[in-house]
Amino acid sequence: MPELPEVETIRLQMKEEIEGKKIESTKVISDKPLGNTTVEEFKERVEGAFIKDVKRRAKILIIKLSTGDSLLIHLKLTGRLLLLRPSVPIEKHTHLIFNLNDGHQLRFWDLRRFGYVKLVSGKLKEVLELKKLGPEALELSLNEFRNILAGKRSGKIKSLLLDQHFIAGIGNIYSDEALFYAGIHPERNVATLKEDEIARLHEGIRKIMSSAISYRGSSMDDYVDLFGKQGDFVPRHKVYRRMGKPCKACGSLIKRIKVGGRSAHFCPKCQV
Numbered sequence: 667m668p669e670l671p672e673v674e675t676i677r678l679q680m681k682e683e684i685e686g687k688k689i690e691s692t693k694v695i696s697d698k699p700l701g702n703t704t705v706e707e708f709k710e711r712v713e714g715a716f717i718k719d720v721k722r723r724a725k726i727l728i729i730k731l732s733t734g735d736s737l738l739i740h741l742k743l744t745g746r747l748l749l750l751r752p753s754v755p756i757e758k759h760t761h762l763i764f765n766l767n768d769g770h771q772l773r774f775w776d777l778r779r780f781g782y783v784k785l786v787s788g789k790l791k792e793v794l795e796l797k798k799l800g801p802e803a804l805e806l807s808l809n810e811f812r813n814i815l816a817g818k819r820s821g822k823i824k825s826l827l828l829d830q831h832f833i834a835g836i837g838n839i840y841s842d843e844a845l846f847y848a849g850i851h852p853e854r855n856v857a858t859l860k861e862d863e864i865a866r867l868h869e870g871i872r873k874i875m876s877s878a879i880s881y882r883g884s885s886m887d888d889y890v891d892l893f894g895k896q897g898d899f900v901p902r903h904k905v906y907r908r909m910g911k912p913c914k915a916c917g918s919l920i921k922r923i924k925v926g927g928r929s930a931h932f933c934p935k936c937q938v
């Protein structure tokens with residue numbers, strides 16, 4: 667699943683490419699991503715609108731329209747947003763097409779169909795799925811991070827990092843990489859974390875995700891950027907999906923275990 671760095675990569679590219687453009691028309695091939703909005707209503711409210719801004723909250727992209735409406739886009743497991751020329755053949759699993767006034771098409775493609783493109787009116791603050799998110803992972807100060815950890819008192823750190831109500835934007839890849847950076851075992855109970863470990867974890871989250879953004883994210887499965895290109899961060903992974911391979915720091919073999927139903931990759935020697 668695309669995490670904060672992958673979604674941020676797409677957001678930056680969208681801001682550059684489509685901000686200020688007009689959505690002249692839309693083509694709804696499948697209405698599943700629209701949720702409760704009917705195709706008629708979607709077309710009526712989106713067609714003719716200008717794209718005012720492209721924002722992001724956690725793993726959700728927010729396209730702000732000149733009409734006051736917004737489009738909330740979640741790529742979930744396999745979603746892609748692609749900017750293409752109309753002459754490029756429409757691939758299977760393309761569900762929505764936005765025809766822009768500069769001649770490009772923004773296409774929403776999703777193999778597994780868990781993703782969505784929801785039309786939202788009014789204040790975003792009132793939108794439940796945004797309201798219940800925890801603080802943004804890259805905007806959290808060390809003190810705030812300490813405070814939210816202190817408020818937890820128990821639970822495994824890996825599970826906590828994945829909990830979007832606790833901290834928003836981190837998924838399986840970057841929780842594993844940040845825990846390696848901090849030298850913390852994924853099954854550690856948060857109550858046992860020392861001050862310096864918390865500080866290193868906070869630093870790891872920021873450093874690794876910022877670096878991943880500069881490499882346009884990690885293409886593990888289906889993720890590609892707005893131009894259909896893979897991200898370049900995977901070769902920089904220290905532990906994620908490197909089970910059985912030597913640790914880049916100490917040479918021990920990377921292990922994979924299940925923590926709360928999710929896989930965790932770690933070095934048994936570097937992470938205590």
Ligand SMILES: [Zn+2]
Pocket residue numbers: 913914915916917918933934935936937
């Ligand atoms: Zn190691």
